[in-house]
Amino acid sequence: MRAVVFEKYQSAPVLTEVEKPTPGPGEVLLKVAGAGACHSDVAVFREFDKEHGPAQLRPSFVLGHESSGWVEEIGPGVGAGIEVGAAYLVYGPMGCGHCPACSRGQDTYCENAATMPHLAAGLGRDGGMAEYVAVPARNLVPLGDADPVAAAPLSDAGLTPYHAIKKSLPVLQKGGATALVIGLGGLGQLGVQIIRALTGATVIATDTKPDAMRRAEESGAVTVPGGPDQAAAIRDITGGRGVDAVFDFVGAAPTIALAMASVALQGRVTVVGIAGGTYEWGFYGVPYEVELTSTYWGTIEELHEVVALYRAGRITPDVEVFELDDALEAYRRLEAGELSGRAVVAPHGTVSAS
Structure with missing residues (x-):
């Protein structure tokens, strides 16, 4: 079968032929419906080397850590409830399965991660940027009759903001609450929608791209363009008090600084983006009791909850679909900043399981 493979450090992935996987004990084989292209993939194949980056992410492996598909084959030991032909979303993280974190379904914080051979499907273990992928049955979330191609990014671009927003609900579930979304890529756009779906908070959004801000406005956000008076403009919208919860989907030093300059007394700033920015904290430099996390x-x-929002029509990923032949072009456009939505590679086209 064909797959997009990360073959060597600091080099673009390749579209090549690999062996079709066979599901092992407790696993299923999925005919891939969609696989999202993420900036984390770019970091893996452009920035990492033997000295920089987790050992579990050494080449080579098939990319694609946000994927969906139809069950093609069921491996030995899989219990009842998984149906051949049914559509599922894949929960990408894969921990040891038996530590306290994994027991509560939080494989991202697996206590034995250092001893694991991989971090996730598509991050150390072969992922969904291929015609077929084998995954543990435990990691499947049913999609029902929802479109699995458009759903693919939900396993990261939907789950990541959902988790951050859910942890910030204590400061948002009140009258007059406000939230700020910094960075309106795939995660930020869904972040705006999720805040609107879960709370009654006024959502303020900012980005450097006018098109991205326009799409956030269509989802109900009030937008503020960049510039020297950006923090003041945000505070003006809140009547001067600042924002209750800030979600920085960039994570660069300037965006973290903007977040801390915009947050309210006893507010919460969550850095979600991994651009590597730093912030120098001072006791009198920010309002009292502000959380930075x-x-x-x-x-x-939580991925089950995200899918429930999707199936109810409360959130809608903005996707641009590519054929597998064009997967490398999707990554090129992602790197160049030329995409307006989330790039999703559909190896079998936008067709049903048949």
Whole structure:
């Protein structure tokens, strides 16, 4: 079968022939419906080397850590409830399966991660940027009759903001609450929608791209363009008090600084983006009792909740679909910043399981 493979450090992936996987004990084989192209993939094949980056992400492996598909084959030992032909979303993280974190479905914080051979499907273990992928049955979330191609990014671009927003609900579930979304790529756009779906908060959004801000406005956000008076403009919208919860989907030093300059007394700033920015904290430099924290991905239970929002029509990923032949072009456009939505590679086209 054909697959997009990360073959060597600091080099673009390749589209090549690999062996079709066979599901092992407790696994299923999926005919891939869609696989999202993520900036994390770019970091893996452009920035990492033997000295920089987790050992589990050494080449080579098939990319694609946000994917969906139809069950093609069921491996030995899989219990009842998994149906051949049914559509599922894949929970990408794969921990040891028996530590406290994995037991509660939070494989992202597996206590034995250092001893694992991989971090996730598509991150160390062969992922979904291929015609077929084998995954543990435990990692499947049913999609019902929802479109699995458009759903693919939900396993990361939907789950990651959902987890961050859910942890910030205590400061958002009140009258007059406000939230700020910094960075309106795939995660930020879904972040705006999720905040609107879960809370009554006013959502403020900012980005450097006018088209991205326009799409956020269509989802109900109030937008603020970049510039020297950006933080002041955000505070003006809140009547001067600042924002209750800030979600930075970039994570660069300037965006973290903007977040801390915009947050309210007893507010919460969550850095979700992994651009590597730093922030120098001072006691009198920010309002009292402000929390500055980070999150990473989410739990499988939360992915079930994300899918429920999707199936109810409360959130809609903005996707641009590519054929497998064009997967490398999708990554090129992602790197160049030329995409307006999430690139999704559909190896079998936008067709049903048949």
